[in-house]
Amino acid sequence: MEKGTLSVKSENIFPVIRKWLYSDTEIFLRELVSNAVDATTKLNMLSGKGEFTGDTKDLKINVLLDEKNKTISISDKGVGMCLDEMDKYINQIAFSSAEEFLKKYTGKEESSNIIGHFGLGFYSSFMVSDKVEVKSLSWQKDAKPVYWTCEGNTDFEMGEGDKKERGTEVILHINKESEEFLSPFRIREMLDKYCKFLPVEIEFENKIINTTKPAWTKTPLDLKEEDYLELHKQLYPMAEKPLFWIHLNVDYPFRLTGILYFPHIKPELEIQRNKIQLYCNQVFVTDSVQDVVPDFLMLLQGVIDSPDIPLNVSRSFLQNDPQVKKINSHITKKVAEKLEEMFKKERKDFENKWDDISVFVRFGMVSNDKFREKAMEFSLVKNIDKQFFTFPEYREKIKLLQTDKNKTLTILYCTDPETQDVYIKQVKKREYDVLVFNNLLDSHFINFMEGKEEKLRFQRVDADSVDKLIDKGTESIRLLSEPEEKNLLELVKECLTKEKGPLAQEKEPEINISPAGSQDPAVSIIFPEFMRRFQDMSMLSGMKKNGNLPEAFSVTINSNNPVFSKILKMLDPEKKKKSILHLYDLALLAQNRLKGDRLSQFIQDAEGRV
Ligand code: ADP
Ligand code: MG
Numbered sequence: 001m002e003k004g005t006l007s008v009k010s011e012n013i014f015p016v017i018r019k020w021l022y023s024d025t026e027i028f029l030r031e032l033v034s035n036a037v038d039a040t041t042k043l044n045m046l047s048g049k050g051e052f053t054g055d056t057k058d059l060k061i062n063v064l065l066d067e068k069n070k071t072i073s074i075s076d077k078g079v080g081m082c083l084d085e086m087d088k089y090i091n092q093i094a095f096s097s098a099e100e101f102l103k104k105y106t107g108k109e110e111s112s113n114i115i116g117h118f119g120l121g122f123y124s125s126f127m128v129s130d131k132v133e134v135k136s137l138s139w140q141k142d143a144k145p146v147y148w149t150c151e152g153n154t155d156f157e158m159g160e161g162d163k164k165e166r167g168t169e170v171i172l173h174i175n176k177e178s179e180e181f182l183s184p185f186r187i188r189e190m191l192d193k194y195c196k197f198l199p200v201e202i203e204f205e206n207k208i209i210n211t212t213k214p215a216w217t218k219t220p221l222d223l224k225e226e227d228y229l230e231l232h233k234q235l236y237p238m239a240e241k242p243l244f245w246i247h248l249n250v251d252y253p254f255r256l257t258g259i260l261y262f263p264h265i266k267p268e269l270e271i272q273r274n275k276i277q278l279y280c281n282q283v284f285v286t287d288s289v290q291d292v293v294p295d296f297l298m299l300l301q302g303v304i305d306s307p308d309i310p311l312n313v314s315r316s317f318l319q320n321d322p323q324v325k326k327i328n329s330h331i332t333k334k335v336a337e338k339l340e341e342m343f344k345k346e347r348k349d350f351e352n353k354w355d356d357i358s359v360f361v362r363f364g365m366v367s368n369d370k371f372r373e374k375a376m377e378f379s380l381v382k383n384i385d386k387q388f389f390t391f392p393e394y395r396e397k398i399k400l401l402q403t404d405k406n407k408t409l410t411i412l413y414c415t416d417p418e419t420q421d422v423y424i425k426q427v428k429k430r431e432y433d434v435l436v437f438n439n440l441l442d443s444h445f446i447n448f449m450e451g452k453e454e455k456l457r458f459q460r461v462d463a464d465s466v467d468k469l470i471d472k473g474t475e476s477i478r479l480l481s482e483p484e485e486k487n488l489l490e491l492v493k494e495c496l497t498k499e500k501g502p503l504a505q506e507k508e509p510e511i512n513i514s515p516a517g518s519q520d521p522a523v524s525i526i527f528p529e530f531m532r533r534f535q536d537m538s539m540l541s542g543m544k545k546n547g548n549l550p551e552a553f554s555v556t557i558n559s560n561n562p563v564f565s566k567i568l569k570m571l572d573p574e575k576k577k578k579s580i581l582h583l584y585d586l587a588l589l590a591q592n593r594l595k596g597d598r599l600s601q602f603i604q605d606a607e608g609r610v
Pocket of ligand 1: 081
């Protein structure tokens with residue numbers, strides 16, 4: 001067997017770098033400014049060690065646009081390069097000085113704030129330039145200035161230069177296809193996107209464009225509420241003030257800092273994604289963080305900064321990596337802990353925020369096992385009287401009155417207190433409690449809870465006739481005789497389903513006698529729980545049904561309402577029919593489903609009665 005070393009032909013690798021390595025040409029500026037930041041960081045480190053004794057006060061990086069000569073230049077006052085270094089780090093593609101430098105000067109790579117890594121960033125400049133010039137003067141004593149130039153092929157020129165001040169200047173001669181970058185507006189935009197939080201001051205058009213010590217890089221003890229709000233404003237100038245935030249700060253087993261903000265999430269709003277921004281050593285990487293952050297946390301806003309996120313060269317997409325999974329579960333844990341702490345320390349305050357964070361918590365509970373375990377401690381339910389309970393608290397509260405004959409605990413809920421008022425009133429009359437479930441994900445949550453806990457079920461207040469919602473096994477009193485009930489049922493069926501009846505078009509609508517209280521509505525429309533939930537779910541997934549009534553409904557007749565003995569005694573069949581139809585309209589009205597012709601007719605008839 002022969003052994004050998006693979007080699008790469010530079011004239012072949014060059015086009016690869018130029019065309020394919022980076023998905024987005026605009027990142028050239030990020031790469032060159034990052035190099036300038038690295039060079040400055042290195043100088044500061046040397047100064048800290050006492051190796052560099054010169055002045056380190058003004059180490060601003062300058063970005064200059066020369067529209068006339070079609071150049072963009074980036075200059076720093078960092079360590080600079082001597083001829084040997086230029087030959088080593090620039091002339092050898094994919095050779096980075098980062099590791100070498102850190103080994104030599106700090107002994108441990110771990111504490112690094114150096115951005116560079118792959119030794120390829122510099123060459124991204126050829127994506128937008130015909131020609132690149134580098135002028136550099138090293139920090140080392142008696143160093144000679146160096147000049148380097150290359151016209152985007154594998155030939156370069158290198159020799160003594162004329163740079164007077166320490167540092168490096170990179171001059172890009174922008175090519176024809178990239179002239180869009182020769183606008184101050186465009187440059188400001190790129191700097192704002194990628195460089196807004198870099199740790200060294202960057203000047204463009206006489207303005208410092210960045211915040212060198214953003215809040216997430218500081219310790220929470222040094223920060224006030226305003227500081228968090230200010231960062232939020234910087235990140236999301238248009239957004240509403242956040243509810244609260246979590247400051248992340250991890251050293252082990254990976255390094256990660258960040259601040260996650262909880263925005264006001266309105267249940268009816270579409271879930272917004274891509275709000276959290278990912279940074280690596282204060283350089284913006286991406287705002288598609290789906291690999292790093294669990295799905296439900298995508299509802300949050302803020303910044304995550306980690307030098308340990310395994311980025312590829314172009315940084316724009318993340319690999320499926322065990323490290324990422326760890327980061328993922330750590331963030332989840334932190335968020336759960338924060339919520340738990342808020343709940344335990346300031347319950348009232350937490351309750352006030354509940355409406356805004358419930359979508360988020362529900363999403364977390366149905367999508368993430370770990371989060372759910374924790375969230376059981378602080379996730380709340382709210383009843384119609386605006387009282388809040390944890391799930392165990394709520395069980396205790398209702399168990400006496402709302403356990404049915406099979407020992408199943410029945411939780412009653414409404415989805416819209418306003419339109420379901422008639423049903424809610426009936427239920428309340430029986431001293432039952434009613435929860436409000438009005439967020440997008442509550443139906444998932446309900447399904448989940450039923451699946452998880454035995455002897456527990458949820459019924460919406462209109463899921464059955466009131467006394468059957470919780471079947472206690474007691475026979476209800478029947479005020480009508482059996483033949484009278486039969487008569488009544490026949491009558492109602494005929495009125496509603498024959499030819500011109502409102503349900504004539506429906507396939508076998510279910511119509512039942514279900515005696516309740518004499519004060520309870522005479523006719524009600526009910527939606528059996530499971531069919532309705534199934535329909536709600538398909539609505540959520542986009543299969544909408546037209547028409548006023550969903551497929552599964554039934555009409556129940558409360559034969560104990562005295563109105564029916566009156567109707568049965570009527571002699572005029574037309575009058576009988578009219579009365580039944582009127583009661584049916586009232587039932588539709590109670591469901592906010594009286595619409596179209598029936599609504600107009602109803603109004604006209606009612607006006608006639610004034
Ligand atoms: P990386 O930044 O990943 O190391 P680059 O291709 O961006 O790779 O740069 C290669 C090397 O060139 C750097 O590691 C550094 O040693 C050197 N270099 C690039 N720009 C500068 C600069 N402005 N000042 C000093 N050294 C630089
Ligand atoms: Mg670099």
